[in-house]
Amino acid sequence: MHRHWYSGKALLLHLAFVTVASLCLLAGWWQVNRARSGNLASYGYAVEWPVFAVVAAYFWWQLIHDRPNREGSDIAQSLQARGPRGEPEGPRRRRDDESPAMRSYNDALSALAAEGRPKTWRNPKGLP
Secondary structure (H helix, E strand, O other): OOOHHOOOHHHHHHHHHHHHHHHHHHHHHHHHHHHHOOOOOHHEEEEEEHHHHHHHHHHHHHOOOOOOOOOOOOOHHHHHHHHHOOOOOOOOOOOOOOHHHHHHHHHHHHHHHHHHOOOOOOOOOOOO
């Protein structure tokens, strides 16, 4: 048996899936009973709730088998070799078609990155 089925994350996912799927199936059964008593809209809901349980099962399966690549993704590895625009890594190269406003903005971002201060919603300029 796979050990990743018994990790802390996996046990929480199992519990969440069992809870969500049970509630979806219970809601579907409730809608079946309402449909039998004459509520025509409940026929649609009686089909919809089990579909939600199937969707929950799909996401549960995907999350259980989620295996992050320990060496980094292919994209991250390619960006390490080259910059985001395909330029060699190192100091940011200026582009001739860059406007003065864009240059100023990029310089401000570079300064923020060099200082290590995060830019957040409450601190949009990255001030201390």
